[in-house]
Amino acid sequence: MxxxxxxxxxxxxxxxxxxxxxxxxxxxxxxxxxxxxxxxxxxxxxxxxxxxxxxxxxxxxxxxxxxxxxxxxxxxxxxxxxxxxxxxxxxxxxxxxxxxxxxxxxxxxxxxxxxxxxxxxxxxxxxxxxxxxxxxxxxxxxxxxxxxxxxxxxxxxxxxxxxxxxxxxxxxxxxxxxxxxxxxxxxxxxxxxxxxxxxxxxxxxxxxxxxxxxxxxxxxxxxxxxxxxxxxxNKVNSADLLTERRRSEELASKATSLEGLIRSLEGEISSVRDAVEKARLEEERRKQLSDSEREKARQLADSGVPDKNRIAPAYPFASLKQKLDLPVGGDVLRAYGDPDGTGHSAKGITVASNAGAVVTAPADGLVVFAGAFRSYGQMVILNAGDGYHIVLTGMEKVSVRQGKFVFSGEPIATMGEKRVASATALALETDRPTLYIEFRKDGTPVDSKPWWTEKETGRARNDS
Structure with missing residues (x-):
């Protein structure tokens, strides 16, 4: 020029x-x-x-x-x-x-x-x-x-x-x-x-x-x-529900770890304890089925219309690898194993979503806990069977209660307007609402990446 x-x-x-x-x-x-x-x-x-x-x-x-x-x-x-x-x-x-x-x-x-x-x-x-x-x-x-x-x-x-x-x-x-x-x-x-x-x-x-x-x-x-x-x-006696909620809040305030919280909830909250026992018995019953009965149940589940009145997961959680959708749409800002801002490695993934986004259950599971936990915002813990638990935190409003069995894709919460200030959200360069997702096997955090679909994993990592 x-x-x-x-x-x-x-x-x-x-x-x-x-x-x-x-x-x-x-x-x-x-x-x-x-x-x-x-x-x-x-x-x-x-x-x-x-x-x-x-x-x-x-x-x-x-x-x-x-x-x-x-x-x-x-x-x-x-x-x-x-x-x-x-x-x-x-x-x-x-x-x-x-x-x-x-x-x-x-x-x-x-x-x-x-x-x-x-x-x-x-x-x-x-x-x-x-x-x-x-x-x-x-x-x-x-x-x-x-x-x-x-x-x-x-x-x-x-x-x-x-x-x-x-x-x-x-x-x-x-x-x-x-x-x-x-x-x-x-x-x-x-x-x-x-x-x-x-x-x-x-x-x-x-x-x-x-x-x-x-x-x-x-x-x-x-x-x-x-x-x-x-x-x-799903009407429940309001007095019983209030008593359980207060007991859950008390256990949550005393818990020093997620593992301790889950163990105390599944052992001391009657609705949760009873539901966990029923789900365990249902899993045991399925194991006793003949090969032909098991094959028939598998075909029914694969048809996309599993029993809507079920009280146990339609599929063993370990068999769901590469089949789960993220509970909320958005961008993965932190993956399992990344620095978590406290000098340690992240035990779960953090997804940034938009205000008011709906949060769905990623898999069938029993609601072990639904409420506020420390600085994490609203938390939902699902017992997904096979010794697996799914922990979701950072929501603003929860729409499920303890002791209820939820299906994969069922709405369980909504995100708020801004990011919840918590240990899991430290060092994140965003004010967007963030959902923290952690998978646990027998009380130990495990990498959830193998469970997400290729579409979810690729999109989330590319958009971040």
Whole structure:
């Protein structure tokens, strides 16, 4: 670009005088191919820091937008009528809950995808704007040269003999200058077109996110009604429930470790103890089945319609490797074995999600604990059978109770607005709500990675 400036200056002076050395100058002039246009960053070249900053800004913008979206009266009534006409059996309600939670997670995934696309577009937009600012001086010279030549054009070739030499010199100089100016003009047009395209695409993506947020609101309302119906189907004596809750809180306040908490809960809380014993007996019964009966049970489970009234996991937990979905959609910020910010290695994984995201049970399991535990926020502990426990912490609201058996994919909690300050969230460079997930086998933490599907593991690690 700098090499082009003498040419542009010469163009400005063209009508006044053409230096005899113009022909020599042309030898060092840049051709259109030599005129460089700053390359725009591709998806892979976008700065991670710049992208994260834009994602934070876009996330805040979309959250503000979601607050302006409200569920219409007609849609609310339609949802209520749908729930009212639903078969009120426990199995039907829980299946509807699982399906509703799945849709909610799909909408959340669409919102996150739009959020990332918008952020990437805005980083590229900033790059184009910066490139245009850097070339402002050169572009001004191009426009000035064109304007000057328009006011006082060089002489034509077929004129009087005294103008012939000036015409030749002008033609030589213009032959060198015009291609350079054309290259700059083409580059400018390409950048402006890219800028306009990015702005249109960002608007389209924002509208997609708004549609997904509206649909998510509808699904959230449906889920609330289904949870209320589910509670009606699982009425428990309120006095007994209050007594157990107080006892659980007392045990949680005294526990010095998760292992100790789980052991005391499964031994001293009657609803949990009874449910664990029933599940154990059911597992023992299954082991006594004949080969043909076991094969029939396996085929039923593999058909995707296992017994909705079951009180024990449909599958042995050890057989579920590479089959589980993450309980919440988002980005894995810390994996098992990573530094945990306290000088130790992480015993679980930490997933950053969006505000209000639904948390589902990753596998069948008995709710051993559901409530606040120290600084971890709300915690849910599931007994998944085979000596395995799943620990989930960092939620804002829990929608299950102790002693209840939950199915894989069933909603059990929702995330809050911000990250819960806890030991598991130390040194995390995010304010997003984070879910901590820990798998335990016979009281010892184990790496959960082998259990997640390839889609979940790959997406989570790539998006982080």
């Amino acid at each position: 700098k090499a082009l400036r003498p040419l542009l200056f010469a163009g400005l002076c063209l009508s006044v005088s053409v230096p005899p050395i113009a022909a020599q100058t042309t030898a060092s002039l840049p051709s259109p191919a030599q005129t460089e246009t700053p390359a725009q960053p591709s998806d892979g070249e976008v700065s991670v820091a710049a992208l994260e900053k834009k994602r934070d800004e876009t996330r805040a913008e979309l959250q503000d937008l979601s607050r302006t979206i409200s569920l219409s009266t007609d849609k609310a009534q339609a949802i209520e009528q749908t729930i009212a006409s639903l078969d009120k059996s426990s199995a039907s309600i829980r299946q509807a809950l699982i399906e509703s939670a799945s849709r909610r997670k799909e909408f959340d995934a669409k919102i996150r995808d739009s959020e990332k696309k918008i952020a990437t577009m805005r980083v590229k937009e900033d790059g184009i704007r910066a490139s245009l600012r850097e070339r402002r001086g050169v572009l001004a010279e191009v426009l000035a040269a064109l304007q000057r030549m328009g006011r006082n054009p060089p002489p034509a070739l077929l004129v009087t003999p005294e103008d012939a030499l000036a015409s030749v010199r002008s033609a030589i100089l213009l032959g060198a200058v015009v291609p350079g100016m054309r290259a700059e003009a083409d580059a400018l047009m390409a950048d402006l077109h890219s800028l306009a395209t990015l702005q249109v695409d960002a608007l389209v993506e924002k509208n997609k996110a708004a549609d997904a947020m509206a649909a998510s609101q509808e699904e959230d309302r449906r889920m609330q009604l289904l949870l209320a119906e589910n509670d009606k189907q």
